Amino acid sequence: MDNYKNDFIDNLIFYRTQKKMSQLELSGICDCAKSTIGGIESRKNFPSFELILKIAYALEIHPADLFLRNASQSRKEVRNFFDEEVSVKLKEMVEKRFPLARCE
Structure with a gap:
């Protein structure tokens, strides 16, 4: 409870x-x-x-x-997923498509 x-x-x-x-x-x-x-x-x-x-x-x-559920925890999980996985993949895609572009 x-x-x-x-x-x-x-x-x-x-x-x-x-x-x-x-x-x-x-x-x-x-x-x-x-x-x-x-x-x-x-x-x-x-x-x-x-x-x-x-x-x-x-x-x-x-x-x-x-x-x-703990809504704030769910939000943290989504934010962590984005920071750890999605943003890394997005950066790789941009660097592959635009080799001279730098994502920082």
């Missing part, structure tokens, strides 16, 4: 920062205290079902998205 709670909190932080939303802004939309959001994000508290729905609405996501 703790994995779901940790994923929820990681996703809450991830989606909130993606929206460039402060804890204060999120708390205003959710009609709760800033300390409530802060307590959740610091892993001291866990929201009620009603607050989970309000948070999802405020972040414009489905409530399940807060629990399914």
Whole structure:
């Protein structure tokens, strides 16, 4: 069960920062205290079902998205894949096609 709670909190932080939303802004939309959001994000508290729905609405996501996986981890995996594999292959293709061009 703790994995779901940790994923929820990681996703809450991830989606909130993606929206460039402060804890204060999120708390205003959710009609709760800033300390409530802060307590959740610091892993001291866990929201009620009603607050989970309000948070999802405020972040414009489905409530399940807060629990399914760690969205920030998935993003890191994609970024690592691009940095380690795709960009290297792309550089090789450009150097092969345009031998005088240098990709740096």
